[in-house]
Amino acid sequence: MIAIPQERRLVTAVPGPKSQELQARRTATVAAGVSSTMPVFAERAGGGIVEDVDGNRLIDFGSGIAVTTVGSSAEAVVRRASAQLADFTHTCFMVTPYEEYVEVCEQLAALTPGDHAKKSALFNSGAEAVENAVKIARSYTKRQAVVVVDHAYHGRTNLTMALTAKNMPYKNGFGPFAPEVYRVPMAYPYRWPTGPENCGPEASAQAIEQITKQIGAQNVAAIIVEPLLGEGGFIEPAKGFLPALAAFAKDNGIVFVADEVQSGFCRTGAWFACEDEGIVPDLITTAKGIAGGLPLAAVTGRAEIMDAAHASGLGGTYGGNPVACAAALGAIETMRELDLPAKARRIEEVMKGRLTAMSEKYDVIGDVRGRGAMIAVELVKDRTTKEPAADVAGALAKACHQAGLVVLTCGTFGNVLRFLPPLVIGEDLLAEGLDIIEEKLAEL
Ligand SMILES: *Cc1c(COP(=O)(O)O)cnc(C)c1O
Secondary structure, eight states, X not given: OOSSXXXXXXXXXXXXXXXXXXXXXXXXXXXXXXXXXXXXXXXXXXXXXXXXXXXXEEEESSHHHHXXXXXXXXXXXXXXXXXXXXXOSOOOTTTSOOHHHHHHHHHHHHHSSOSSXXXXXXXXXXXXXXXXXXXXXXXXXXXXXXXXXXXOOOOSSHHHHHHOOOOTTTTTTOXXXXXXXXXXXXXXXXXXXXXHHHHHXXXXXXXXXXXXXXXXXXXXXXXXXXXXXXXXXXXXXXXXXXXXXXXXXXXXXXXXXXXXXXXXXXXXXXXXXXXXXXXXXXXXXXOGGGGTTSOOEEEEEEXXXXXXXOTTSSOOXXXXXXXXXXXXXXXXXXXXXXXXXXXXXXXXXHHHHHHHHHHHHOTTEEEEEEETTEEEEEEBSOTTTOOBOHHHHHXXXXXXXXXXXXXXXXSTTSOEXXXXXXXXXXHHHHHHHHHHHHHHHHHO
């Protein structure tokens, strides 16, 4: 049962007076570098609704950036995390361990692709998981180079800034960056010069050529790629690209890492996005959707790779916090019970149907893409030149916000409007959110 009524309701302008008051306090005391999509302060949230401090109820097409897949107050998450909170908040797994951590690792071994022996290590954030995947891969291979792709996003810490492609806002002025990071082409079907049908084979050939000629495969510890790119623009790598890179990695003793921090845990209509082309990564990084909103992240992978780092080489004070682990067990239980991969596929069907129809009416929509409840439209000024229309994406997002719909933008060119509803959203709210998008599109 979701306590908060599942209906959009606007009782003030968005943002309302209380949000504006809080925004003034925030501006005085919160660092300017930490910004927000909407100047609207949340009071409670659940299902497909975020209620603000003025009593407005907004439809949630953001899930706090793909985190609250099971909703923002899922019963099993609240129950299990609350019980754990009452038992103890922290002992530090590196001091006196507890069962919940072990149980999360057991679940990760069971749920991630491949039937090989697996182990996991738990952390607090996606960036931390990616950093640790690099440590583990370097330790196992005794090599240093790390290969990432164009448009990649892997986080905001020093090493993950180096792995991330986009300068503004993620990297500008924050260097120097970590060495031994190399970027290769990404199979971006919509913008591939010779067309989407050539994209997979050409991009993988170029990437492999660059690795062998410029780095030397024997120097590469890891290839890291998001099976469905998140911040970079919800780009689905053209078919064949990921299998070619995974096969190349296997042939050359390189650890293939799938960064599923955004795409994992049912978001794309499967438990993990890499299942789409039958990829079995050596390591997989997860976070966002894993624990219903509590901070938890993991690296999961082949036991012999995961065990390569020496004792005490991995860890952290809070990594795998017991309350976050209990929440993860509640989130996973909810995903299973409600068959959330199927819910994600149904959301895709509804969203793609409506958005494709809109793209037939409005030339500004250059591309409709994504899988499951990770869907986006790329906006362009002209369908032939594909010149990015970042201004339209920004204006459309703002108009949606004012109408009570939480939507996010993304993409290297800032021209992608992305939709990440909680998988438990009702179909009526989903349809109403799409109505708002269409209405605002028509007005623009
Ligand atoms: C969000 C994200 C990260 C970083 O996760 P944080 O929890 O913000 O550190 C890394 N990789 C991908 C693919 C992401 O979407």
